[in-house]
Amino acid sequence: MPREVLPGTLDLMVLKTLDTLGPTHGYGIAQRLIQISDGILDLNQGSLYPALLRMEQRGWISSDYGISENNRKARYYALTADGRKRLKTEIEQWKGMVQIMTRLIEA
Amino acid sequence: MPREVLPGTLDLMVLKTLDTLGPTHGYGIAQRLIQISDGILDLNQGSLYPALLRMEQRGWISSDYGISENNRKARYYALTADGRKRLKTEIEQWKGMVQIMTRLIEA
């Protein structure tokens, strides 16, 4: 049974989602990833929420409680300045990796 | 301290290397990855050899002892039929992932 997400890419996906959408709750992030991947990235909550906690502890995101579009209590996460820096770094690393893999696969 | 390789891509890299080069020993695989990545993928032996063991146990590769180009004893690994199938699958998954990430990053 394969992992849902490619390990090492989850942080990038979450950070980029917050960058694009602005402050979003966990559930919304998960939905966004399902939508943008046509249902492929159906993320476990058991992966998402610990990841959000991790990133908040590292100072890449911050959180506040609020009320969702559906009138539920929800925890909204937002990129911090450090998170924006981190996102940039991760995108660069990702692109480097893609280049290497492309070279390898087409060899 | 970041990981040397993007987790989840090591098997693909090893399988593809064997596909391209034919039977190769562990040290040779590591060198190949250094070369094709311009020194970026400087793989730990502590990652490589356990990975080779894993893949042999799963039947994706087989091994035989031989003598290297430098006249040393070396263990040569080769793709099996299952390994070739697995490689195909992994490449497809990788390409799918690249597509999703591209869509995400460019959104």
Next chain:
DNA sequence: ATACTCCTGTAGTTAAACTAAAGAAGCCAA
């Protein structure tokens, strides 16, 4: 001899992603 490169191996650790569960709270239909 001794130092260097080539080549393999493994014990133990870390941490990311997982399974599996629980639960609160608003919405809606019977």
Next chain:
DNA sequence: TTGGCTTCTTTAGTTTAACTACAGGAGTAT
């Protein structure tokens, strides 16, 4: 008004890939 559905969060415990940090044999060159 009850019971089910959806939304949204949380956390305990497991797995496993990749890591650090070793150790060691064997050929080659000085």
